Amino acid sequence: MIFYGDGLSLWVYKSFTKHCKYQMIVENNKVVSLSYELKVNGETVETVGADSPLMFLFGAGNLLPKFEKNLDGLKLNDSFDFELVSADAYGPVNEDAIVDVPMQAFAVDGEIDRNLLKVGHHIPMLDQSGNRLNGIVVKFDDEFVTMDFNHPLAGNDLHFSGKVVEIREASADELEHGHVHSPESCSNCTDPDCHSKEH
Numbered sequence: 001m002i003f004y005g006d007g008l009s010l011w012v013y014k015s016f017t018k019h020c021k022y023q024m025i026v027e028n029n030k031v032v033s034l035s036y037e038l039k040v041n042g043e044t045v046e047t048v049g050a051d052s053p054l055m056f057l058f059g060a061g062n063l064l065p066k067f068e069k070n071l072d073g074l075k076l077n078d079s080f081d082f083e084l085v086s087a088d089a090y091g092p093v094n095e096d097a098i099v100d101v102p103m104q105a106f107a108v109d110g111e112i113d114r115n116l117l118k119v120g121h122h123i124p125m126l127d128q129s130g131n132r133l134n135g136i137v138v139k140f141d142d143e144f145v146t147m148d149f150n151h152p153l154a155g156n157d158l159h160f161s162g163k164v165v166e167i168r169e170a171s172a173d174e175l176e177h178g179h180v181h182s183p184e185s186c187s188n189c190t191d192p193d194c195h196s197k198e199h
């Protein structure tokens with residue numbers, strides 16, 4: 001704090017330090033750690049404990065915008081409890097993302113892997129442009145496999161409850177890369193220089 005020494009500033013300063021001791025809050029360019037529970041229709045689908053929290057760079061666009069908005073301004077140890085309607089989460093189920101894929105697309109060296117091809121299995125695939133897609137097998141017959149490429153949480157309202165377990169300043173490298181660097185690795189980093197840098 002810049003302090004000019006005149007009477008008013010002195011009073012403001014004393015009052016400030018007495019009544020609202022500075023505390024870091026969840027805001028842009030802070031690294032935030034959360035423990036939480038995610039429920040869909042009352043069923044717990046994900047639990048993230050304080051021992052291995054979700055750690056992310058706030059405001060860097062790595063998480064759903066409405067998810068971040070609900071955490072904005074929270075302090076250390078604050079709890080949260082909010083719902084994201086599907087439109088603010090992974091959107092509605094898109095019928096166009098449920099497609100019939102010819103059985104031959106699943107052949108490896110001319111053989112269909114029957115262990116892989118089971119209803120409910122997740123199968124990573126590539127689209128025509130070479131992008132990775134994760135699909136779930138809905139059903140299949142001798143000719144076609146019906147695959148659902150929607151996000152597994154599409155069409156669902158998400159209920160999050162949890163706690164802020166850590167807030168810290170982001171490092172210059174983290175701000176530059178737009179993501180968190182853990183002490184052990186930079187596994188999420190696509191920057192080839194990342195591994196040579198001190199994290």
Ligand SMILES: [Zn+2]
Nearest residue numbers: 177186189194
């Ligand atoms: Zn990085």
